[in-house]
Amino acid sequence: MQYNDRSNCGRLGPADIGKTVHLAGWVDALRDHGEVLFVHLRDKSGIAQLVFSPEFAPEDVYRQSTTLRNEYCINAVGRVVKRDKGTENPNIETGDIEVVITEMTILSRSKTLPFPVSEKAMVDNEEETISRETVSEDLRLQYRYLDLRRPGMQQFLIKRHKINSCVRAFLEQNEFIEVETPVLTRSTPEGARDYLVPSRVNPKHFYALPQSPQLFKQLLMVAGFERYYQITRCFRDEDLRANRQPEFTQLDLEASFIDESFIFGLIEELLCRMFEVGGTTLPRPFPHMTWQEAMDKTGSDRPDLRFEMYFVEATDIFTHTQYSIFKQILQRGGVIKGINVKQASDSLSKNVLQNEYAKQIVPSFGAKGMTWMRVTGDRLDSNIVQFFSDREQRVIIDRFNAVDGDVILIIADPSLEVVNSALGRLRLHVADRLDMIPKDLFKPVWVTDFPLFEYTENGVTSSHHPFTAPDRTDFDPADTEDLLSLLSRSYDIVVNGEELGGGSIRIHDPATQQKVFSALGLSPEEAKEKFGFFLQALDFGPPPHGGLALGMDRVVAMILKTPSIREVTAFPKNRSAFCPLTEAPSQVAQEQLEELGLLDLVKSEALPGSNREQEDIDYLSWVSRLGFEEEERPMIESALKNAAQMAQAVSGIAPDFEPAISVVQGQNCFRQGTSAARSSFVKTGDLFKNAPSVKGDYFKVASILD
């Protein structure tokens, strides 16, 4: 058979009835009705039902059809017919027709699948056979090519492609050009950890993979391209976090002779077009919020505006309070803020407020405690309300606009940062728990006017990066107070509490750049050492410019409403930055290391007296998630010394035998029955009998993310 006359499974319809068609694809599902075999054949376009019956198919074709199994790749010819009334399948697009097969070739066979690929039931009213969530993610990643065969996953990548195309078309229209920048570049000690690549040609020297093309895109502006963009891969060697990948895709863009309003307009239009691909219309115009306002209202520079429950400042209410905890906090210059959870007293019982929120949840957010008050009969009701004067109680009710049924949650702490961060997380936690966040609502906001610098013990550090332009240039680089009052010309685009991208107008004046470096404590020599090539370029007539980068993985995941960016990445790493498919990263041959001069490097660079053992213990304690007391250290040290000796003792003398992992070959065990069933211990609840902490139908653990 040839393929040039091939039809697409998913595009067959009533118009094709009576035609003879040629199809090719994968066996998605099979249903054997004794004499007649039904097969769901899947290709990129969709699914069509094939019918193999001894009545129409030659004997050898029918016989061969009985050997078909899931995910065999086949080629078939048959006639399209209308399905009998009552046998239509609304689960698939082509459910009104089927194809009676007269010719068939098996192109290739498939082993038994590690997990089902099929997503479509063969008959009406049958439950979907598999949900993605029940298969372990590592197994899906290990057999990613099978995982990606699933129509749902294909749609994600196809939509992602369409979003990319839309970006390219729009930027082209706006006279941006795509320029590629190097992947092997120079390590800059700023920001997150770099991935390093050893150079063989220049022994003991390393390239770094870019965390962003920041300096290159600014150099392109110096070079006069005026409008540049790139959809590019960036790399950050960061610790495990949900929804992070060691490599990720950015839409990076930069333009000259522009100001903030250009970026705001451009990106608003761009994001709206991108979200349209997923069928979402973003509300326009995007509102703006200063960083200060965002912090004051939500405690976060990524405010989630899908619901209100904004912070209420309450410090002044308690200036003369007799309540000793607040009094002490205020004496130490502290802050008191709260939120009003409207009409929540039914869902937030005293028990939940005191034992869950005040004792467990809020302390895990970093604050020492939480004060709660329920409003009933126009009065406050709480375990500590007797310590508040009548005036204080009245002002609280007024200030929080509280009415009967409301619950007021207050956090007080000597540190403003602690109050903002803990109350901000509390706001999100409560909103999530009480289902206050409307589904399918998108609330974009520009956050602007960030502080240029942040305070550290050793002076100040850049909030964004040192090339961001300040709001004024008349500052004194030696005056910390003055520096901390500077705002930057940077902006973040935030949607639903998630930062999708950010950027800034850059410094294009060498004198200002020098002042910023000086404020950061970098001498001209040090600045030259780190960024010399870039500073030099600023001496050759740079244009005013600015730009932005969008995290494409996150944007796409949000547009397609997937739970994780891994769903919209073809070949992602797992949460341990490991690729179960290729098993990267892997060890490399001694020779490779030698060729790169790395063996030598470690030897010559290892400092005399460096305590490898101490590092070993702490490293092993972390990777084994096994803590120890300082007094146990000597005992563990000696056990590890002993382990190293044992490793030495077996090194180089092992025979050329297959390593024996067990004395008995492991057998595959299959549970009886064909469908997944809950353990009876789940049904009876006994599974939780031994658990240290349980909440509802779940084991309760400390929060998964920092």
Next chain:
Amino acid sequence: MESEIFTYINASARPGTGPMEDTRVAVESGISVENWPTDAQSRALENYVALEDATLITRLRDAGAALKGRTAMGELGLGLDGDTCGDALTKGLSDVALKIDTTGEARMAAAISGCFGFKPTYGLIPRAGLISLIPSMECCGILSNSLEAISTTTRTMGGVDERDPSMDPDGIDQAMAGFDQSGPSQDDPLIVGVIRDWHTAMGLEDKEFKAAVKKINTAAGIEIKTVDIKDFSLARTVHNIIGTVEASSSAGRFDSVRYGHRTGASVKNWNEMYIHSRGESFGPLVKAYLFQGGYFQYRDYNAFLDACRIRARLMASLEKALESVDLIVLPVAAGAVVESEASNTVSGFYDTFSLTLLANLTGNPSVSIPGAVSPGTTNGDAARKALQLIGPRFDDAGLLARASRISDILTGEV
């Protein structure tokens, strides 16, 4: 007295009917019994109550055995610190005691208290419901004053179980058939193997052992033959490397999520929860053991693979030796035996078990025959006076029959 020996007493223990109806069984807390505290003596399983019986327990119940209660054990089965299973037998409180054997614990405990201890062939008795640290070596060991009771118990507990993926159906058929046949008689010629130079490479003493072998040799029909086991002196290191790696890996389940001790420290995230909970859960010996495992897993995995290669050769070498002899005899211990917790380090632990761990590495059945034990005998002396016999895999019945014959010779009853 019972409460000093049993950490939990089954008030409703009563025999059923069947081949074990007259047998009272003590069960250490690493073997799951439904609704019994099952903490394997570790804080990592604090307050854990088993939800269901281990398969072997179900089989004992079906055979009519009376389950007496829990004896104390070393943490997660590692070593014998505080162990009371031997006492349950010598004080007459039970007829059989069950104790998981991953390094020689069951045989050593038996030797110390003057009774027989048996580690069956790996893969004969299902492991479902057993809690220990070294899955590829753990076996349910059986202690008793009577080899016959050991034989009946083994036969009752043996057999394929779909909940244990590491069983060998053909081997099991052979082993179970062995219990049905009449077995070797007291007059059959018997060739006893002694491992060449077993003591020299390990710097151990063989005087007492020589005397015992000499005594065995005087009996009619018995021939002593020297066999070679390549790298016998490395078995200890190999067991240590493989054991710690398996322990580090299998102890991953003790994460304080579904059961066990959860830290009371205020923690920011689940990583901290793991680190604290696990750090507080394990005693010093287990913790040092897990750190060693972490070392081989994360710093020198090749050492683990090399150890597995040497293990493969030890298995092949022992199998070959057992083609030319019926069994191999070794002392249960020949050097230092750690008597107290104070010196309970990983290397002290391996000093104690250096001669018993071979059978765990290779999966062969092994039975310990006690020497003369009187109230004044120290644990070390008792262990050094005891012998262990190692037989071919899945010939458990034959090994137990021959052990009975050799025990009779040693006690002068022949």
